[in-house]
Amino acid sequence: MLVKVDRRRGAEGFCSVSELAPRGMITLRGDLSAKKLQAAAMAAAGVKAFPGRLGAVVEGERAILWFSPDELLILCPKAEVGEALEKLGKALKGTHHLAADVSDARAIFAVAGKSAREVLAKLTPADVSPEALPAGMVRRSRLAQVPAAFWPSGEDRFEIIAFRSVADYVFELLATAARTGGEVGWFAR
Amino acid sequence: MLILHCPYCGVMADETELAPGGEAHLRRAGPESSDEEFMAYLFERENPRGVHFERWRHALGCGKWFHAARDTATLEVFGTYPAQVTEPPEALLETIREKRPGWQWRDLK
Incomplete structure (x- = not known):
């Protein structure tokens, strides 16, 4: 029971x-071995390192979680999700990727x-x-x-x-x- | 209870984290095929007592599909390997030959 x-x-x-409290969450899919994507993810999350397989880079409310060989979950304060998505969009323009706000999921x-x-x-x-x-x-x-x-x-x-x-x-x-x-x-x- | 090694995220995944995907290495019978061939592709499955090749998905983990070779009678797992292949890796077949001399599964032996 x-x-x-x-x-x-x-x-x-x-x-x-x-x-x-509700946290900002962004799903990022793409080629995780690409330096460009790694830099973009770190900038969007506001953390200083990029996780390897099964890795989690956690800095307080901010984090990058390794979810699968082509998927990350980025955690950040809820108010910063819009800004983070914009950063990702700009940094990864022309690169095959998917970034979505899944904070409410x-x-x-x-x-x-x-x-x-x-x-x-x-x-x-x-x-x-x-x-x-x-x-x-x-x-x-x-x-x-x-x-x-x-x-x-x-x-x-x-x-x-x-x-x-x-x-x-x-x-x-x-x-x-x-x-x-x-x-x-x-x-x- | 099966515990399979997920070749993508590297964890030992409990059966309850996985979703079964049926027989591995099916080859689709295309538009040029006969009715018999297409029927075999749709419905005819191996159901061996012994060595078997299956597809599994790490559904509650990384979400990826992979292959597993195991013994349906003893539940011994011979190995797992990624999904992007049309047949099991030779090293794995060699392992199975050592452990189960004389085994056969479809046209593999």
């Missing part, structure tokens, strides 16, 4: 679960606490051990029955995105997995 929680208020258990959550990995491990078949999912990596997988992506965003903290249409469900999943008394201690240090 999932606990019923108000996702606007967040949930406290052995980890805290909260929904973050997904909700973004944070799980914080010493056992944050455990909360995810209960819900996904993906390996979330510190060796398999260190800082600087992102994993697309599923949380229970829905697709999601998650990445370490600081010490003992993960950010998670899932489709907004299932945001309530994902929040309740995370809150249930993080409920006090549900600690497993698998990743205990």
Whole structure:
């Protein structure tokens, strides 16, 4: 049974679960090995590095997440999406690519606490051990029955995105997995 | 439960992250083909007890299609390889020959 929680208020258990304020999200598809695209993506996201396979370059609210061999998700403050798209359009003019504002497609959550990995491990078949999912990596997988992506965003903290249409469900999943008394201690240090 | 290595994003993907895509390496019977050939292309599928070649999509991960060679009886996975080929790589066939002497799958052996 999932606990019923108000996702606007967040949930406290052995980890805290909260929904973050809407974030600007841009899907960028194209040839990720092209220097031109890499420079454009870094400029649009406002970060200083470009991720490799499964990589995540995270600088606060800004990030470039590697989503597939030809797809990135760029995260930035919501107010900057228009500007970022314009930058991408200008920089990649004449280059085969696709850049789309998908900010409203997904909700973004944070799980914080010493056992944050455990909360995810209960819900996904993906390996979330510190060796398999260190800082600087992102994993697309599923949380229970829905697709999601998650990445370490600081010490003992993960950010998670899932489709907004299932945001309530994902929040309740995370809150249930993080409920006090549900600690497993698998990743205990 | 299958765990397949996605050749695109490199993760070991659990079966529940994947979408099955049926038999691999089907060759479309074109407009010049006979009715029998076209019917075979549409409907005739291998259903072996043993070595099998399949298509899978890393649906909840990177979203890419890839191929997998596995044993349907033991669930042993011989290997996975990218989708942009018309037949399995020779190295993989060699591995299967070693592990399953005398195997045959369509015209591969």
